[in-house]
Amino acid sequence: MIEIRNITKTFGRQEVLKGIDLTVEKGEVVVILGPSGSGKTTLLRCLNFLEKPDDGTVNISGEQVNCKRPTKQEIHSLRKKTAMVFQHYNLFKHKTVLENVMEGLIIVRKLDRVEARVKSIEVLEKVGLGDKLDMYPSQLSGGQQQRVGIARALALEPEVILFDEPTSALDPELVGEVLSVIRKIAAEGITMIVVTHEMGFARDVSNHVVFMDGGVIVEEGKPNEIFRSPKEERTKQFLKRITPELTYDI
Amino acid sequence: MTLLITAVSLIGGFIIAVPAALVRINRVPVLSQIASAYVTVIRGTPMLMHLFLIYYGLPILIDSVSRKLNLGFTSVSIPIVYFVFVAFSLTAGAYMTEVIRAGIQAVDRGQVEAAYSVGMTPVQTFKRIVLPQALAVSLLNLSSEVIGMLHGTTLAFTVSITEINGRANIVASTNWKFFEAYIAAALMFWGLTVLIERVTARIEKKINTFNRGGVA
Numbered sequence: 362m363i364e365i366r367n368i369t370k371t372f373g374r375q376e377v378l379k380g381i382d383l384t385v386e387k388g389e390v391v392v393i394l395g396p397s398g399s400g401k402t403t404l405l406r407c408l409n410f411l412e413k414p415d416d417g418t419v420n421i422s423g424e425q426v427n428c429k430r431p432t433k434q435e436i437h438s439l440r441k442k443t444a445m446v447f448q449h450y451n452l453f454k455h456k457t458v459l460e461n462v463m464e465g466l467i468i469v470r471k472l473d474r475v476e477a478r479v480k481s482i483e484v485l486e487k488v489g490l491g492d493k494l495d496m497y498p499s500q501l502s503g504g505q506q507q508r509v510g511i512a513r514a515l516a517l518e519p520e521v522i523l524f525d526e527p528t529s530a531l532d533p534e535l536v537g538e539v540l541s542v543i544r545k546i547a548a549e550g551i552t553m554i555v556v557t558h559e560m561g562f563a564r565d566v567s568n569h570v571v572f573m574d575g576g577v578i579v580e581e582g583k584p585n586e587i588f589r590s591p592k593e594e595r596t597k598q599f600l601k602r603i604t605p606e607l608t609y610d611i
Numbered sequence: 612m613t614l615l616i617t618a619v620s621l622i623g624g625f626i627i628a629v630p631a632a633l634v635r636i637n638r639v640p641v642l643s644q645i646a647s648a649y650v651t652v653i654r655g656t657p658m659l660m661h662l663f664l665i666y667y668g669l670p671i672l673i674d675s676v677s678r679k680l681n682l683g684f685t686s687v688s689i690p691i692v693y694f695v696f697v698a699f700s701l702t703a704g705a706y707m708t709e710v711i712r713a714g715i716q717a718v719d720r721g722q723v724e725a726a727y728s729v730g731m732t733p734v735q736t737f738k739r740i741v742l743p744q745a746l747a748v749s750l751l752n753l754s755s756e757v758i759g760m761l762h763g764t765t766l767a768f769t770v771s772i773t774e775i776n777g778r779a780n781i782v783a784s785t786n787w788k789f790f791e792a793y794i795a796a797a798l799m800f801w802g803l804t805v806l807i808e809r810v811t812a813r814i815e816k817k818i819n820t821f822n823r824g825g826v827a
């Protein structure tokens with residue numbers, strides 16, 4: 362279980378997160394929605410300390426970290442419990458597909474090379490890249506690269522996978538293959554927090570939807586509640602803009 | 612001897628350059644200024660001067676320290692070639708600092724974050740993700756560095772020859788045999804240079820496979 366309490370973050374004079382509370386149960390798929398600049402990326406990055414929150418606590422499966430003064434060990438242990446899929450894939454360019462996935466297993470999880478290889482191939486087959494093991498990232502399409510990114514995260518068997526707009530850098534015709542991989546692993550009961558603008562995906566796959574605006578959580582609830590009968594005016598406005606075809610419901 | 616001096620000063624230079632580049636990139640207070648001054652001064656002065664400064668200056672320093680601490684040790688007992696190693700390592704280090712710094716900065720931040728997100732420590736990330744790519748980016752420049760050092764080693768003879776001949780005038784001893792030796796040496800240097808360029812081209816080809824279409 363993941364518990365975030367009163368996370369705040371300021372960049373310069375701009376308060377980007379103004380006290381975020383969020384609880385994610387094991388196996389849940391949480392989708393975070395919100396307009397650009399609302400702090401979605403920053404919130405995800407605070408969970409694995411790619412950004413250090415100014416204040417608050419993060420608790421992932423019993424490990425409680427006080428964000429004001431985290432120790433190096435606490436940060437490292439949070440990072441080992443989480444994995445991240447990035448908007449721009451961020452694959453290791455000098456390593457092959459297989460090596461990208463094996464890297465964390467060998468260096469962080471301390472598996473031996475043979476085990477790491479077997480595990481990596483298994484995960485890469487799951488994301489449909491069993492035939493691309495020895496390619497370099499630059500030889501792959503965006504969709505394929507993102508599936509490597511997902512495999513790299515999945516192989517680590519983290520408590521939670523954080524997705525930051527995993528499909529928004531992709532050509533439209535490649536979005537589907539990546540979403541279907543995410544759907545597949547969601548169905549396996551992997552805990553995920555997903556920032557996305559794919560409303561169809563949010564509605565079908567998530568157990569919980571969070572709407573953020575201006576550094577606060579404006580509204581959260583079951584996907585049905587949020588999409589069909591949002592309570593807050595700001596949520597209504599946002600959904601109206603982003604999914605015009607749904608507006609007759611509101 | 613030439614190869615040994617080249618190899619040692621490149622390795623020495625590398626050992627100086629990586630921390631110096633890191634210190635400059637991370638703007639570590641004080642150290643960053645020192646590194647920056649070191650690079651500017653060395654790059655702004657000729658290699659021969661570094662050699663003379665170390666060769667004539669370092670012994671004075673060593674002797675005075677040794678005398679103060681009563682170590683009963685004088686610089687005369689140190690072989691000349693050691694001074695050459697120190698001087699050329701300093702030279703190579705300064706040039707390599709800049710090359711490696713540019714290389715490190717060419718590796719995008721996203722990959723570093725990805726490595727952290729996987730759970731790698733900053734040291735593991737640097738060694739396994741950043742440095743290999745930084746070196747790949749710097750390859751061409753590093754290879755011209757290697758060639759430059761190789762040719763620079765000829766300067767080492769200015770100190771050793773002065774030593775052997777008891778400051779005899781080098782030019783005076785020039786005769787036809789000497790000239791032949793020079794031509795032979797020149798051919799050798801040329802051969803080595805071609806070899807280094809070939810090796811570089813080979814590595815470059817390999818790097819191009821993973822850079823195909825990429826910006827790095």
Ligand SMILES: Nc1ncnc2c1ncn2[C@@H]1O[C@H](COP(=O)(O)OP(=O)(O)OP(=O)(O)O)[C@@H](O)[C@H]1O
Pocket residue numbers: 372373377395396397398399400401402403404
């Ligand atoms: N490293 C940073 N330094 C300064 N300001 C930042 C930094 N990162 C984010 N910000 C600012 O914080 C605010 C929230 O950014 P964030 O990226 O979290 O928004 P977002 O909800 O993910 O938006 P988008 O949908 O565009 O990705 C923005 O105004 C942004 O300019």
Ligand SMILES: [Mg+2]
Pocket residue numbers: 401402403525526
């Ligand atoms: Mg974002």
